[in-house]
Amino acid sequence: MRTPRRSTAPLAFVVTAGPTREFIDPVRFLSNPSTGRMGFEVARAAASRGHRVALVAGPVSLKTPKGVARVDVVSARDMLAAVLSRLDDLGRGPVRVVFVATAAVADWRPAECAAVKLKKGAMRPVLKLVRNPDILKTVAERRAAEGAAPLLVGFAAETGDPVAEALRKCREKNLAMVVANDVTEPGAGFGTPTNRAALVRRDGSVRRLPLMSKAALARRIVRECEDLCS
Ligand code: PMT
DSSP: OOOOOOOSSOOEEEEEESBOOEEEETTEEEOOOOOSHHHHHHHHHHHHTTOEEEEEEOSOOOOOOTTEEEEEOOSHHHHHHHHHHHHHHHHTSSSOEEEEEOOBOOSEEESOOOSSOOOGGGOOSSOOEEEOOOHHHHHHHHHHHHSOOOEEEEEEEESSOOHHHHHHHHHHTTOSEEEEEETTSTTOSTTOSEEOEEEEETTSOEEEOOSEEHHHHHHHHHHHHHHHHO
16 A cells, blocks of 8 residues: 655654553552553654654563664653653754654552562552653643644543543643544454544544554554644
8 A cells, every 4th residue: 555645844753652650669560451552653653754753662562663762661750751851852953743642651659669579468458549640731731831832642542432532631631633542442452453543633523443453543643643733
């Protein structure tokens, strides 16, 4: 299949991928089943179309796509710091920046992380949690305050029809687009080679896509970003 020609000048992409880990002690953590596959495909698709790409990856076991600059992180707070630093670097240049948040970031972390492995008997059955930063929201607010404007694309992992929630997130966080997927649907969501998503734009337009490979969906997302930047 021929790849459509790019309609924009090269862009600079910052992409998050994979899960985060929030440690309870050196051998136990809270996390989720994200493998990073969706985000790595977005990074690969953007690089293959000649865009500059920085990939901020949680703990995953995937090879770095060709032409992609990767930084590995563990926790949500690490991921936020790496994203802000990449956006600062890329935002200094003349090129339009696109931030695509595919990562499944843990919303909560243990209030404390023990320095040594907790003995079973020393552990309490109730874990005290504190909120993690919302990376996408932080970027949206910071950029709004600074006047610079990267294009912001979020994902919405929902159980059930994700479109209404995606539209709410799109407007609440001032995103250009949300890629909404129902993570309980067969062949979609965490760990699968395929996904089924709806592309929801802030103006309320919704494009429901069929089940396709994550690589094909990623190419579609990158082309939508080019379209939104043109
Ligand atoms: O990695 P795979 O195995 O290929 O799986 C792909 C996927 C299911 C992880 C992916 O398709 C997906 O849905 N990613 C978003 C997962 C998610 O955490 O969604 P959410 O609805 O909880 O978050 C909404 C958006 O806010 C997301 O863009 C997320 O990256 C971002 N977020 C969430 C929490 C947080 N603290 N900071 C964030 O930036």
